Amino acid sequence: MRFKLAALAAVAGIMPAAASAQATMNHVAINVTDQARSVAYYEEAFGLSEIPAPLNAAPGHPRWMRLGNGVELHIQAIKVPFTPPPRIIHFALTVKDLDRVIAFLKRTNRTWTDYAGKVGEINRTRTDGVRQIFTQDPDGYWIEVNDAADRPPR
Template sequence: MKKIIPPCLLAIVLMTHIRAIAQEKSPVLNHIAVYVYDLEKTTTFYRDILRIDTIPEPFHDGKHSWFKIGEHSQLHLIRGAAAVTTHDKNGHLCFSVPEMAAFVQRLHANKIPFESWQGVADTPTKRVDGVQQVYFKDPEGNWIEVNDDKY
């Protein structure tokens, strides 16, 4: 009997530890903050071109626009950049749309130039998994990818 108790105690301790680890959750994206020069123009772009819904922001100081970009995530535009700057395409935001053709028509209708990943104008990229992608800039020069990934 004495030989059984230590292994049983060890098993109980290990199972408690394993259960605690299993209950830990990964972090969830809360928001992405983008510092902008022209808040009104950039807010209009994200609202009207990307059709992202605005949500109330708590500051009410004319320096913030908040958007709902997922079930639990937000995009925060914050006025205060000294100027519009150039950004590298590798650092981009990415949004998915249900139909690429309709989105490309919206870009054309609003005279927003777009390109493939390789930089070919007016041409979507087709990834090896079949997902189509286009790249363009917001009014602040931030690169945006829009794709038709269905998850």
């Protein structure tokens, strides 16, 4: 995932419009109440694989999972309850087989919604044809799951 920052910076007056700055997504970090449960969820639901976390091999340190395209999910254990944010604050995962994810959610008695918040529905109204759902991980983080794998990058 790449984010073009030059236009935003130019609007904000930070740098001239002719400058070209880019930032590349490296990782997303989440705090969870049960690290092993969360790692298992992301493996089973989305097929993510765990990768070695450099420097932090001791229990309780972040566990890293490969999201793809060089981006990682860092799962950090916390000892206090977590209050999940509203659905509008989410991260998105693109999967090759959305039906497989939905089958997992059904099998494990987890819910999902469409964009409008209708439980058990799949958003099919996007003009680009991408199907998407929203679901929550075991700690309540909202995840948009879509099948935009064939859509060209922006």
